[in-house]
Amino acid sequence: MKLVVVSAGLSSPSSTRLLADRLTAATLDHLDHLDHLDADPEVIEVRELATQIAQHLVTGFPPAPLAAALDAVAAADGLIAVTPVFAASYSGLFKSFFDLIDKDALTGTPVLLGATGGTARHSLVTEHALRPLFTHLRALVVPTAVYAASQDWGEQGLARRITRAGTELARSMRPTAPDTAPDTAFDTDTAAAIAPRSLTGAITSADPAHGFKVVPFEQRLAALRAE
Structure with missing residues (x-):
């Protein structure tokens, strides 16, 4: 130094x-x-x-x-x-x-x-x-x-x-510490948080094994009203 x-x-x-x-x-x-x-x-x-x-x-x-x-x-x-x-x-x-x-x-x-x-x-x-x-x-x-x-x-x-x-x-x-490797742990909450949203749909499932299921907004809204 x-x-x-x-x-x-x-x-x-x-x-x-x-x-x-x-x-x-x-x-x-x-x-x-x-x-x-x-x-x-x-x-x-x-x-x-x-x-x-x-x-x-x-x-x-x-x-x-x-x-x-x-x-x-x-x-x-x-x-x-x-x-x-x-x-x-x-x-x-x-x-x-x-x-x-x-x-x-x-x-x-x-x-x-x-x-x-x-x-x-x-x-x-x-x-x-x-x-x-x-x-x-x-x-x-x-x-x-x-x-x-x-x-x-x-x-x-x-x-x-x-x-x-x-x-x-x-x-x-002081020398900066080397960058640590990012955490590769993956859970459904994290997946749902970072998944890209569709302007016309909503994420209803975040299963890493099966991918994301996007339901059209109108269909989701109708289901919510029926509830």
Whole structure:
């Protein structure tokens, strides 16, 4: 199982990478608790690919490191995407990276969203900017997105949101149980319930051994009146 983490922080160290690391740890912790599942995390620092992203946007040909990063995102069983906030939205570098993702690459992929900023006033950026972007890419975005303002670090509220978000992503990444074979038991009540009705008749018998007997509606109505 592969967990890919995309961090678009512009400095090293950065609060964006710190949030990405904490979300990753929470997800891995809950994956371990769920049937002892293991995930192989891969972190992509978008700032290290900035020049290659610009080249790809202009030439249409990704250099090898960028191509490997795009392939990793496309092959992920779960994705964590974290961006700093600029002008009340995701960063241009973050958007440029995901502009290069094939439009079908994230279809059905569970995604956990995170963002960092200097003020709590931008806390809805995950809902009005990030969530629509990944919905457009047909990803399965988990309900809890995590925004961390400068004053949030060290607060229990942020820790609880990180734990909840990591749990949601871990559950979304769980392999689905194989489809069970349908029950082949057949009884007359079930047969009568699922048998096709005639617009001009009514079912009066549902014997699997002899098939269904359809009586014309007028004949059935006359029999009922006679009773």
